Amino acid sequence: MDFTLSKEHEMARTLFRDFAQKEVKPLAQEVDETEIFPTETVVKMKKLGFLGIPIPKEYGGQGCDTLTYAMCVEELSKVCGTTGVIVSAHTSLCAEPIKKFGTPEQKEKYLVPLANGTKLGAFGLTEPGAGTDASGQQTKAIVDGDEYVLNGTKIFITNGKEADVYIVFAMTDKSKGTKGISAFIVEKGTPGFTFGTKEKKMGIRGSSTYELIFTDCRIPKSNLLGMEGKGFGIAMQTLDGGRIGIAAQALGLAAGALETTIEYVKERKQFGKSIAKFQNTQFQIADMATKVEAARLLVYKAAIAKDTQKSFSLEAAMAKLYAAEVAMQVTTMAVQLHGGYGYTREYDVERMMRDAKITEIYEGTSEVQKMVISANLL
Amino acid sequence: MKIVVCIKQVPDTNEVKLDPVTGTLIRDGVPSIINPDDKAGLEAALELKEANGAEVTVITMGPPQADAVLREAMAMGADNAYLVTDRAFGGADTLATSTTLAAAIKTLEYDLIITGRQAIDGDTAQVGPQIAEHLDIPNISYAEDIKVEGKDVIVKRQYEDRYHVVKVQMPCLITALGEMNKPRYMTPGGVFDAYRTKEVKVITRADLSVTDEVIGLKGSPTKVAQSFPKSVKPAGTKVILDPKDSAEYIIEKLQEKFII
Numbered sequence: 018m019d020f021t022l023s024k025e026h027e028m029a030r031t032l033f034r035d036f037a038q039k040e041v042k043p044l045a046q047e048v049d050e051t052e053i054f055p056t057e058t059v060v061k062m063k064k065l066g067f068l069g070i071p072i073p074k075e076y077g078g079q080g081c082d083t084l085t086y087a088m089c090v091e092e093l094s095k096v097c098g099t100t101g102v103i104v105s106a107h108t109s110l111c112a113e114p115i116k117k118f119g120t121p122e123q124k125e126k127y128l129v130p131l132a133n134g135t136k137l138g139a140f141g142l143t144e145p146g147a148g149t150d151a152s153g154q155q156t157k158a159i160v161d162g163d164e165y166v167l168n169g170t171k172i173f174i175t176n177g178k179e180a181d182v183y184i185v186f187a188m189t190d191k192s193k194g195t196k197g198i199s200a201f202i203v204e205k206g207t208p209g210f211t212f213g214t215k216e217k218k219m220g221i222r223g224s225s226t227y228e229l230i231f232t233d234c235r236i237p238k239s240n241l242l243g244m245e246g247k248g249f250g251i252a253m254q255t256l257d258g259g260r261i262g263i264a265a266q267a268l269g270l271a272a273g274a275l276e277t278t279i280e281y282v283k284e285r286k287q288f289g290k291s292i293a294k295f296q297n298t299q300f301q302i303a304d305m306a307t308k309v310e311a312a313r314l315l316v317y318k319a320a321i322a323k324d325t326q327k328s329f330s331l332e333a334a335m336a337k338l339y340a341a342e343v344a345m346q347v348t349t350m351a352v353q354l355h356g357g358y359g360y361t362r363e364y365d366v367e368r369m370m371r372d373a374k375i376t377e378i379y380e381g382t383s384e385v386q387k388m389v390i391s392a393n394l395l
Numbered sequence: 396m397k398i399v400v401c402i403k404q405v406p407d408t409n410e411v412k413l414d415p416v417t418g419t420l421i422r423d424g425v426p427s428i429i430n431p432d433d434k435a436g437l438e439a440a441l442e443l444k445e446a447n448g449a450e451v452t453v454i455t456m457g458p459p460q461a462d463a464v465l466r467e468a469m470a471m472g473a474d475n476a477y478l479v480t481d482r483a484f485g486g487a488d489t490l491a492t493s494t495t496l497a498a499a500i501k502t503l504e505y506d507l508i509i510t511g512r513q514a515i516d517g518d519t520a521q522v523g524p525q526i527a528e529h530l531d532i533p534n535i536s537y538a539e540d541i542k543v544e545g546k547d548v549i550v551k552r553q554y555e556d557r558y559h560v561v562k563v564q565m566p567c568l569i570t571a572l573g574e575m576n577k578p579r580y581m582t583p584g585g586v587f588d589a590y591r592t593k594e595v596k597v598i599t600r601a602d603l604s605v606t607d608e609v610i611g612l613k614g615s616p617t618k619v620a621q622s623f624p625k626s627v628k629p630a631g632t633k634v635i636l637d638p639k640d641s642a643e644y645i646i647e648k649l650q651e652k653f654i655i
Binding site: 025 | 582583
């Protein structure tokens, strides 16, 4: 068993860190404050191939692996949780299911522009009445000639208004329960597809979180992803992969808060010496660093499992559960070590703590991860 | 067109700290980077490749671990990479280095050679022009901009208070200023290719047609007489005044020191 990263992974990390520090970090506070989607950063990431990291070159991607993708989300999230989730939702939730379930024509038409960054992707599963219970889909898709007619509403959709391509789930046969759910590829601009409320959130405030509204929205039959009635399985398998992205985001937030706090406690003086000289600080930092490292090992293991194992749902759920809890714990400890300053928006740890909370909620709450883990064991 | 870019692996001096007792550089654990002027030269070559079509080859002389900077250069877009390495090259000053590099470049095809102006760990600015001398080709140093027109290169050469626009026929050598551009990032796929599909070719002593007298320590006439740390300037005083008072304050201080 060897925990050493390969030279290419080390160099890729250097690239992501360099980019995150120079291009993303300077904007993080403003993105949070103004709740404006960081379009400028996304354009830069598109050019560098950050939106197609685990997608094969034949589809316009970078031909790297899931570990490299997770490291990218980690390094971006170290400085900006918003930027991390933009890449995660695009890659894991939109490009990946088309890569896995799409027809050759769908891959040519949608995966190539998603992977080469020409288009941004999103994923619409959650509804007002279907959150953790994703089987309670109310959105309907009825066949009419060569088309499906979509009616319904999706909420809390990441990259909501900014995306060009959406994976949308809808009931094609309500009588069959989860076996009546199908997945569709929907393009922005399709008549009958509009945007509703923009969510006002606690964290990841620059992320474009919107309601998607479908009113007699007609999409060609060729945009059915996978087979009719197989949508629930597609959603669940997609979320297994998505959890690695969110786990990496959580890891990044925790690691970023740790790095920032180490710098701060060495500078901050109280009682005539830097607070790093106090044993409480030392023990807190030791606990934070150990939690971050444990989370990192779980996240990397899940990322490698996705590329090497048939099923990685257990690894992904454990990584997401643990990394999200660590993100919340470590960012909270970081704020505490910053004292009053940590509670102000002048300091990054305040934003990181707000950003961390969502990682325990989206793409399966911590409780859902426990359901997945125990279902794999019992 | 074939472009050869000479690069050097240097310690990232932004990360280097001074030993407070001995006053020497602490190099342990300091990350290694492509020398900034060289990286600008590489970016210029890659831009010429995009604009005119070219094959870009990077070359470095150094220990085996210098492989990393060549891989980085390929991850940015260089096509080929050569590592000139051998114990026989050790202890080289600028003359022996340029002799070795020129001998290695002679084994390659080139129309244009680009080097950085100088390296941040030595600041000599000698290796580039010396390579041109060894190869008997024209050298234009301090390039701020490089364009190619047919068989000619048009270089904007920077001086302290002006610049010259120089047209020169290839083959030639240009030394690039770090300020001439903002080098591109690598791409993730480029990184993977650099390690998984591309190759760093190694050039050793046996591959070069030079005598032992002109390489390594033997070929290095430079002798370091003495080295000492630069004295550290005091922190200075900070005063916050309105513009008029500030001007008066500055004049007063300059007069105190007999500067004006």
